[in-house]
Amino acid sequence: MRILPTTYVLFCCFATVAIAHGSEDEALKAKPDSPAQKAEDETAERLAMTPPVACRSIEGFEDFEPLPGAALTADEKLLVYYHPLNYRVVTTGKTHHIHLIQAGQIRRRGEKAVLLRKENLLDFELKVDFPPNPIYLKNIVSLKGLKPGDYEYDVILRDKHALTQVAKQTLQFRVVAAALPKDEDKVEPVEKRASARSKSPSRLRKASHARGKRPTRP
Incomplete structure (x- = not known):
C-alpha cells in the first residue's frame, strides 16, 4: 500500500471566556479530587479527533471542499482532513x-479484515517558542488496487507524549468505476487515420493514373 502522508499546520488565535455561575446544581457535581471527578477530567483530556472528512481540496485551516458522496475512482487519491x-x-x-x-488502514465497509495498512503514515512533530494554536492534519491515500465498492478508512492517532492514549475515527468512502469515454470522444489512432486517407478514392485514382502508361498521340 502506498499512502503518501502530508501534514499542514496553521496557527490561529482563538480566545474563549468562561463565566461560572453558582446554582443549586453545584452540590450535585463531583467534588474535587474525588474518583468521579478524576475520571471525568481524564475522559475530557484524553486524546481525540474530529470526524475525518473526505475532501476534493484542502486550502488551509477550516478551508476545504468536501468530496460529494465521498466517491472516487481507484486511480484517484483519498484526501482526508481532521x-x-x-x-x-x-x-x-x-x-x-x-x-x-x-x-491508517482500509477495510471493506462493515468488515473487520484489513485490506491495506500503513503504520507510520504520519509523524508530525512541532517545536515552537510560543504556545501552539489549533492544528489540522491531512492525509493523501492511494487507492490503487481497490475494486469498486464501499470501504472504510480508519484514522488511528497516537500521542508520543501519552503513548497509552489512542484516538480512532472511521471515514466511509466509495470506490467507483472509472467512466468510459463516449464513442464521439474516442480518438482514432494515427496509423488508422493515415491508412484511411491512403485508401480514399481520390488518392486511389491519382495513384492508378500515375502508374498507368501515358496515352500516345496518333
Missing part, C-alpha cells in the same frame, strides 16, 4: 513541543 484534540504540549523552558503519530 483536527487532533486534547494532545499533550510538553513545555521545556520556552519551548513547546507537540509530537503526534498516525496509522
